[in-house]
Amino acid sequence: MGQWKQKTLNRKNWMALTGLFLCFFLVIHLLGNLQLLLPDERAHLQFNAYSHLLSGNILIKIISWVLYASITAHVIYAVVLTVTNTRASAKKYHYDKRGAVSKWYSRNMGVLGTIIFIFLVIHFRDFWYVYKFGQLPLDSAGNKDLYRLVTAVYSELWYVLLYVICMIALCYHLLHGFFSAARTLGVYHPRYAGWISIFGWVFSIVICAGFALIPLYVHFLK
Template identity: 75%
Template sequence: MNWMERTLSRKNLMALTGLFLCFFLVIHLLGNLQLLLPAGEAQLQFNAYSKLLSGNIFIKIISFVLYASIIAHAVYALVITLKNKRAGGTPYHYDQRGAASKWYSRNMGILGTIILIFLIIHFKDFWYQYKFGQMPVDAHGQKDLYTLVVTVYQEGWYVAVYVLCMVALCYHLLHGFFSAARTLGVYHPRYARGIRIFGWIFSIAICAGFALIPVYVHFLK
């Protein structure tokens, strides 16, 4: 397999892992929207939801696939970028199909790095604490992740950083969605407009939904 074939193979894996992560974002957002419910109901449902995710063997398998996808997505992005730079070619994130690339297409590395740092902080503050930290329990004896989330979101700086990272994620999704469609061969001129509209709607809806949650919790809970 020559360099070009290996690069295309990596791009396919990037596209597939990226699409899987998009699917996960939808599921994750739907679960987190429970935080917008009235406090008592939100605590009950969100803690039960968290317990389901941590105790179901099927969900655990999906979680391992998710972790592998995040790592593979980040690693392949780095490998493709370094390979292109060493070859003196055009960077992977540059979109040659337009007269000029969008600024977010030219800065996918920076956006991806911001998102990766955010994920590390996010996992440390919530996933790690839930799995290995000293968690309070609610009235039903379940780990009280709800209270932890509400407490963290009372920090104004954390909410501001969270929202800014969701802006970075939105632009990352925009480019990634269109790039994956091209890589997988579905970006046909006949469907290009529909794909672009769906990509914009998906990216904005997902990131606006995630950004709304800490803002709502900070100011209204």
């Protein structure tokens, strides 16, 4: 039993650490994507130059591999923990009353995580894969014209709506994940619980609203 608990704790620690790294990446990714809100001509060249800089920097490449590994590990540990908890609940509880003491998004992290994972596959296919392996035209500065690809994709209303829905799912996923990581890593002290709760809500809403704003702005105002 002790060994089983230690394995579960180790998995939760890895979930927390990879999740926090992904939160850090979301901040950096959002700051870069906010360039899409600039006036069209400036955004065009600046965003393409930014993308070219990221693709050619060895430090960024290393961070990218850490990112891919973190996403993979986060998904794997999430699946393992979900299966483990489901089996444990089936054995221990004849009648489940978790709904009375937990938030709905905490009880549906598997559904939210699945939505986000499907979105990531689509997102990587439409942007990362095309940028890396596709035949994109060059802009006037000689950089791959990722900006035109982004604006073309965001011209599709169904994609914009899908993006916004997935950002709502991500927001709730971040809310649960942030509080869960704080508890797992032992920093959710009663003295600071209020501040941690406020920071978690603000972080989740700002990040997801920022990402959702970009395709909406590009679709309706560009």
